[in-house]
Each structure stands twice: as C-alpha cells, then as structure tokens.
Amino acid sequence: MRILQFGKFYPPVLGGIEKVMQDLCDGLRQREIICDVLCSNSTNHYQEDTTPYGAKIYRTASLGKIASTSISPQMIIKLKELIDNYDIIHIHLPDPMATLALFLSNHKNKKIIIHWHSDIINQKFLLNFFLPLQSWILNRADKIIATSEKYILESPYLQRHKKKCVCIPIGIDFPTPTPLPTKQSNIILSVGRLVPLKGFEYLIKSALYLPKHFQIHIIGDGKPHYKLQLQTLINSLKLQDRVFLLGAKSQEKLKTFYQQANCFVLPSLQESYGIVLLEAMASGLPLVCTKLSPSGSDWINQDRRTGFVVPPKDPQAITQAILKIQEEYEGLSEKARNRFQSFFTKEKMIEITLSLYYSV
Known part of the structure; x- marks a missing residue:
C-alpha cells in the first residue's frame, strides 16, 4: 500500500494542517507503510527533501499566495508525474490548487480520501467560483475524514455526503503532567494567534467581573494592529496588573504555562477545531470555549463535563464559567485529561487513519 499525502504546505511551514500531515507521514513510515507528500513550496523554486523516516517531500514552486491559496502550476505537472506510483491519494482541504491538480490528473483507478479540515468561510466571493x-x-x-462528529452534522457541504464521512479527531503528542493541576492557581490561560476571529477582547473584558486575584495570560503573536488594539483596551480598562499579552512562546515553555494555569479559555468567534484545547486537556485544565457552527471546539470540550461552553462575544458568560469551574474543579480536571487520552492522542489518529486506508 502506497500513500501520497497532498496539500498546501508541509513543515517547516507552521500550521495545524501541516502538523497533521507530518504526524501522519512520520507515523505511517514508522509502521513501514510507504507515505510521501506533494505540496507547494513557500518560494518560487522546486525542492525535494527526505525525512528522517525515509518519506519523500516534493515541494513545487509557488508564484505566491492569493486568498490563502498557494499558486503553484507546477503542482499539476508533478502530480501527473507521480500519481501512478501510489494507491491512495490523501488530499488535505481546503486547498483549491491541490483540488485542481487532482481534477486534471489521471486519478481514475486511485482511491481518493479527503481530509476536510474546514469549510471555506472567509473567501465567500471566491468560493462561488470554486464550488x-x-x-x-x-x-x-471514496471517503471523507472530518475532524469531529459535530462538523459532519453542521457543514452544509459534508451533510450531503454523510455516508462517506468518518470522524478521525486530530491527535497530538503532548505529555500529561502528574499530578493534575489544582485550583490554587490564579492564572486564566489563553493561547492563539492575535487575530480578531480569536475574540480575545471578550476574554479581556471578563476580567472586570472576575475576583481581583485572578490574572489572565494571553500567549501568541499576530497582527500588530490587533495586538495594539488589545493592549489599548487593557490600558483603558485599567487592567494592566491583571491581564498580560505575553507574546509567542516555544513549545517547551508553553508546557510550563499550561502546568501553572488554573483553567483555559478559547473565546473564538470562528474555530474549525482548536488544537490548543487538546494541549490544555492533556495538561488537565478545565476548559471554557464558545458555541460555534460549524465547529468542533464545543465537541472537543463537553459542556459541564470537561468545562463549559458559552455564547461568543459574552464576557460575563466567560466569567461565570470560570467561577463555576472553581466549584467542581477536580472532577472537570480529571475528565478533561481522561477525554484527551481516550480520543485525542497522535497514536490514535494514526491508527484510525491506517485502518481507513485498509478499508478502502
């Protein structure tokens, strides 16, 4: 069995989809399954790499990005050249360029698996041409992988293909600390890119209603004007001694922040999954996230079991959820870590994906 994973980019380019592709590729190669990757380069030149586990990474030249899509005509040519060497084409979407390349290739006798990471939401005008x-x-x-059961039910595109869909949650390799955290910490943690869709201003405003001993730590970098907007909000509300924008942190340092926190809040206005929720769960942190659609974040976080789900854009609801967590802290913490270990490890993701390959 020979697998070609096919998508926009691959590490060292950073991103959730890229990390999933890498984890699957490495995991399959470690199990002696042939798995290679075709993707776009981030520059205008062609490059081939070999991973430590022997996978070939074919990076086609890019002319640049338009609407988050890498424009790489060479991808069409390269897929035509490679496709006969593989039995299964595992394509990670959304990626209009990769979809076009597959459409123009000789795919007739190939098994096609779509990994549906998200609907196209932000480029609605351009979506009309891609539909x-x-x-x-x-x-x-042949099969469509969705990252949560909830996304299958809520995506208007997947609903029509429910019989083909299979839920394979994204899993991560994240060490779980011992012992579990305790509610003695006064740090409310949030992690994510500083962009408006993350809704950090509503978490900041929740500090107005929290007891004054609580601090809010926001980790991540992003758009400078949005970061300035958040800091201006903190200053105007006189919360400089309670709310802190800490910038980006290495993965190693980030683990320490998770271990020192009381609970984790993801106040997003749009979120297809939420890998940071998994990192927090692995650390035993109770969660607060927003109820969104289509989204898997409030499927990862089970309301009143691993934390609480609140309406978006509601600082007072965030505050109430944080205070409720304190009342039943140990139970929520234990259930959060147990749910991570049951559903969201990298090993489980690889094993279920491998089973799907054999089934097709």
Missing part, C-alpha cells in the same frame, strides 16, 4: 470543483471532489472521494 463546482469542490462539488466534484466531494462526489469523487
């Missing part, structure tokens, strides 16, 4: 191609690939696919 025929998107409909084609959904119809052509």
Whole structure:
C-alpha cells in the first residue's frame, strides 16, 4: 500500500494542517507503510527533501499566495508525474490548487480520501467560483475524514455526503503532567494567534467581573494592529496588573504555562477545531470555549463535563464559567485529561487513519 499525502504546505511551514500531515507521514513510515507528500513550496523554486523516516517531500514552486491559496502550476505537472506510483491519494482541504491538480490528473483507478479540515468561510466571493470543483471532489472521494462528529452534522457541504464521512479527531503528542493541576492557581490561560476571529477582547473584558486575584495570560503573536488594539483596551480598562499579552512562546515553555494555569479559555468567534484545547486537556485544565457552527471546539470540550461552553462575544458568560469551574474543579480536571487520552492522542489518529486506508 502506497500513500501520497497532498496539500498546501508541509513543515517547516507552521500550521495545524501541516502538523497533521507530518504526524501522519512520520507515523505511517514508522509502521513501514510507504507515505510521501506533494505540496507547494513557500518560494518560487522546486525542492525535494527526505525525512528522517525515509518519506519523500516534493515541494513545487509557488508564484505566491492569493486568498490563502498557494499558486503553484507546477503542482499539476508533478502530480501527473507521480500519481501512478501510489494507491491512495490523501488530499488535505481546503486547498483549491491541490483540488485542481487532482481534477486534471489521471486519478481514475486511485482511491481518493479527503481530509476536510474546514469549510471555506472567509473567501465567500471566491468560493462561488470554486464550488463546482469542490462539488466534484466531494462526489469523487471514496471517503471523507472530518475532524469531529459535530462538523459532519453542521457543514452544509459534508451533510450531503454523510455516508462517506468518518470522524478521525486530530491527535497530538503532548505529555500529561502528574499530578493534575489544582485550583490554587490564579492564572486564566489563553493561547492563539492575535487575530480578531480569536475574540480575545471578550476574554479581556471578563476580567472586570472576575475576583481581583485572578490574572489572565494571553500567549501568541499576530497582527500588530490587533495586538495594539488589545493592549489599548487593557490600558483603558485599567487592567494592566491583571491581564498580560505575553507574546509567542516555544513549545517547551508553553508546557510550563499550561502546568501553572488554573483553567483555559478559547473565546473564538470562528474555530474549525482548536488544537490548543487538546494541549490544555492533556495538561488537565478545565476548559471554557464558545458555541460555534460549524465547529468542533464545543465537541472537543463537553459542556459541564470537561468545562463549559458559552455564547461568543459574552464576557460575563466567560466569567461565570470560570467561577463555576472553581466549584467542581477536580472532577472537570480529571475528565478533561481522561477525554484527551481516550480520543485525542497522535497514536490514535494514526491508527484510525491506517485502518481507513485498509478499508478502502
């Protein structure tokens, strides 16, 4: 069995989809399954790499990005050249360029698996032009991987193909601390890129209603103007001694922040999954997230079991959830870590994906 994973970019380019591709590729190669990757380069030149586990990474030259899509005509040529060497094409979407390349290739006798990470939400005007191609690939696919049961039910595109869909949650390799955290900490933690869709201003405003001994630590970097907007809000509310924008942290340092926190809040206005929720759960932190659609974040975090789900844009609801967590802290903490270990480890993701390959 020979697998070609196919998507926009691959590490060292950072991103959730890129990390999933790398974890699957490495995990399959460690199990002696042939798995290689075709993707776009981040620059205008072609490059081939070999991973420590022997996978070939084919990076086609990019002319640049338009609407988050890498424009790489060479991808079409390279897929035509490579496709006969593989039995299964595992394509990670959304990626209009990769979809077009597959449409123009000799895919007739190949098994096609779509990994549906998210609907296209932000580029709605351009989506109108892509919809025929998107409909084609959904119809052509042998199986469609969704990252949560909830996304299958809520995505208007996946609902029409529910019989093909299988839920394979994204899993991560994240050490779980011993012992579990305790509610003695006064740090409310949030992690994410500083962009408006993360809704950090609503978490900041929640500090107005929290007891004064609580601090809010926000880790991440992003758009400078949004970071300035957040800091201006903190200053105007006179919360400089209670709310802190700490910038980006290395993965190693980030683990320490998780271990020192009381609970974790993800106040997003849009979130297809939420890998940071998994990191917090692995650390035994009770969660607060927002109720969104389509989204898997409030499927990862089970309301009143691993934490609380609140309406978006509601600082007082965030505060109430944080205070409720304190009342039943140990039970929520234990259930959060147990849910991570049951559903969201990297090993489980690899094993279920491998089973899916054999089934097709």
